[in-house]
Amino acid sequence: MRELTYAEALREGLRQAMTADSRVFMIGEDIGVYGGAFGVSAGLLQEFGAERIIDTPISEATIAGACIGAALTGMRPVGEIQFMDFVTLTMEQMVLQAAKVRFMFGGKASVPMVLRMPGGSGTGAAAQHSESLENWFVHVPGLKVVMPSNAYEAKGLLLAAIDDDNPVIFIEHKLLYKTKGDVPEEPYRIPLGQTRVAREGQHVTVVATSVMVSRALAAAEELAKEGIELEVVDPRTLSPLDDAPIIASVKKTGRALVVHEAVQMGGFGGEIVARIASSEAFDYLEAPVRRLAGLDIPIPYNRELEYHAVPQVESIVREARKLARGEY
Amino acid sequence: MVASGQLQPEVIQRYHEVIESLGPEVLKQMLQDMHTIRAFEERAEQLYSLGKVHGTMHLSIGQEATAVGASGALRDGDYLLNHHRGHGHCLSWGSTPERMMAEFLGREAGYCRGRGGSMHIADMESNNLGANGIVAGGVPLAVGVGLSIKMRKTDQVCIVIFGDGASNEGAFHESMNMASIWNLPVIYLCENNQYAMSMPFPKAFNIKHVSERAPGYGIPGVTVDGNDPLDVYLAISDAAARARRGEGPSLVESVTYRYKGHSKSDRQAYRSRDEVAEWMEQRDPIKRFSSLLVAGGILDQAGADGMRETAMGIIDRAVEFSEASPMPDVSTILEGVYA
Structure with missing residues (x-):
């Protein structure tokens, strides 16, 4: 089977999701011309245009908030937080807004969004760019937390996360981006919640x-x-x-x-x-x-x-x- | 616009156009809605003191004109992001007093099935995206709603309402900047009621008006008399028209005053009784708008007097409805966490 890197597998998943559904868009810092800090969205700006690959100012809380607001009104946003460490700047939005609105509004709202972020150490980036904070989110009912462990998993879990009607924290790993694995070309989904x-x-x-x-x-x-x-x-x-x-x-x-x-x-x-x-x-x-x-x-x-x-x-x-x- | 309860002829003249365009029925309904909001809030406080309410509440008595003026300037299909002192905005947006009161009393028939309470009333069917318990919590969401409108290519607008306190949160800055760079159809309405809980405006800001911040984001900012529904109406109409033309967001600061404490346990040591009395006597939005409509021959005194009674009747029925509706069943406690 064809081999892709973890980053390429994610990109293919994003491309397929955006091609299949005009409600899906990406928003984050340096995801356009730069292609994302780890290159995951490289080339997607050229394919989908600046309206769907949205470069933002350095405003993490509002990247998350923009995803929530768009998700509440019919879109299916995929936000990117450049390093998982910076998700700390979105905690109010993710924990008190994204995770809560459905329950708090009596089950009548849904927030179909994915917030992607690379976690983990191993790159010499020191204490503020190497965090693994997944358990903060595991502790919040209303959020889903996904951690793909290889290229095949990355694509299938990302497509399932984008399909999900709940806010999903999607934690990639910096050291995995360049690792290769067999990845089918066609879109496929790995259901969330299956060990x-x-x-x-x-x-x-x-x-x-x-x-x-x-x-x-x-x-x-x-x-x-x-x-x-x-x-x-x-x-x-x-x-x-x-x-x-x-x-x-x-x-x-x-x-x-x-x-x-x-x-x-x-x-x-x-x-x-x-x-x-x-x-x-x-x-x-x-x-x-x-x-x-x-x-x-x-x-x-x-x-x-x-x-x-x-x-x-x-x-x-x-x-x-x-x-x-x-x-x- | 109007500094006191005395209505000068030139003021009436200035309103001429908007009064003409809205027509007597809409103007009367605006006043009636202000009465209904006040009656709702007064009853909420009464029910609380009778021990019938489990949680807290943030009353908007004194701020009715801002709610009615803002909602009146928008259309069906527009979006509302509301704040914790939001009963008035919900009511003027079209939420029913019955289901709001049921929510306040924690009933299954409430807008949020008794899961949200006073601070979180939302009505997704009318694009009321909910009140927020976090100061400035809804402000970043406005960017997403604006983006969504733009991507779906509709002519909707999103109004996000927050207080003077929220204007000092970082989220305010991020959101206004982002909405501005992308020309999003968002109206930022700062309801400046002079106090962020106990913090008086002059101690929290080194500027006179929140609206002075707008040029820093490259957008228009105006300050209006928040106790005058027509002044609010005009400013929100302008902001909505600009947004629908694709020209981007605006900041409207509506200067008003809350008569009651911040929430149920506020002894109000931070302000004087004289100050509160002055706003109530000199600048009360209901008294002023009522006088305006009577002076303009739109309403006679009997009609004006009857509105409060009508409002009380509406709220009586809302309470009856709520008290007759069941409490949530504990067996449903896990529902609604995930879609």
Whole structure:
């Protein structure tokens, strides 16, 4: 099959959505001539014109607000926040407006919008351009939160997010933009709220999100050489969360490691651990459920420090091996 | 436009054109609507003091002219983004007192099925996109509504109403700038009632009028007498015409005054009784508009006096309707979070 990068897959999804539906448009900073800070929208201005690829001033709150207002009145906007860090400037609009209006108005309004943003570290951008803030949004009923882990997932989940009648926080990863994968040319949708098993294995379940899925898969390759088989599970949509495949996997393996880049304290891993612990999988556990997350620090600039701030293939190998061998 | 309750002949002359164009029936209805808003607010306060209301409320008594003047200048199909002191704007936009009161009393028959309450009344069917509990919370949305209108190529406009307090939020700046650079059909109506909760206007602004900020965004800004529905009507009409011509947004500042406290628990230590009394006695919008219509021969004194009674009757029926309608069923608590 044809290979595309994650960024190309997203662009193809955006192009197909905009071609199919005149209500879909893009709005954000430097998405036009510049093509977006990470090049996702490169060329779309030429294809769709400035009316549908809308470059904005540096006004994140109103990028979000413009999406909400347009969505409430019949459009299907896709907003871009240049770095996930800057979503902090939209919190009032996303949390108190986008997430609330439907419920607050008695179920009579809908906000079909997607807010895309690249999260994560690894680019030497330091503490204000490397955040992983997904759990802030997971904590807000009314929002959906999606974290695609490869090129195929990126296109299918983005098309599903654009189709969705709810506000969707769509979190891309900077380190994935240039990674390649098989991507079908035709439009396809991966339904929101369906966890996938990315690799089967019988010894340890590794629940991982975003870039951690590829690191977990690399760790699985390593450990397979030692006869330890990891089952890698990718929730894809953090909210709504489809926990059944996670619970089923832990029932099978009896061991679980949850891996994410965001800091551990208050992170999404705690929710996964709680779901496992309060499910029928509890009776099958042969070891404590462990978390491997970002250190509870801001992301440092120095390459070595940055590397050690978040889970890497080696640390996943180490933690999973300990669980498999009962060395925790 | 009018500094006191005394109506000078030249003032009446200035209104001649708009009075002619609106005609006696519309003018009388405007006054009736102002009475209805006041009666609604007074009843809301009374129901609250009787312990029949669970939450808070922000009353717009004294500000009725702005609501009626602004809505009167717009058309069916236009969009409204409203603020927390928004009962008057909803009523003048055409929301029914029955369903508004039902919402205030937390009933299933309310506009938001009792989920929103006083601060969040919305009526999507009439393009009333809702009142907002966050100061300036709706102001960024206006850009999106404006964009949507422009992309759908209709001749609708969006009016976003907010207070003097909201004019000091960053969202105000972002939104006005963006609407201006794209010539969006948005009317920014700042209802300056002199206080952001307890903060008096002169302590929060180093300018005399919010409208002075408009040139900073490259758009027209005017200040009007917010206690005069015709002055508001004229300014909003101008702004709407400009927006429909594709020339972009405008800022209208409507100077008015709230008679009651900020919300239910305000002891009003920040202003004097004399100040409140002066606005009530000298500049009351209902008294003034009533006198104008009587002086202009549009209404006789008996007709003017009867309007308050009519309003009370409307509100009586709204309360009856609300009290007869059921509370939301707890089994429905999860409904409406996601589409």
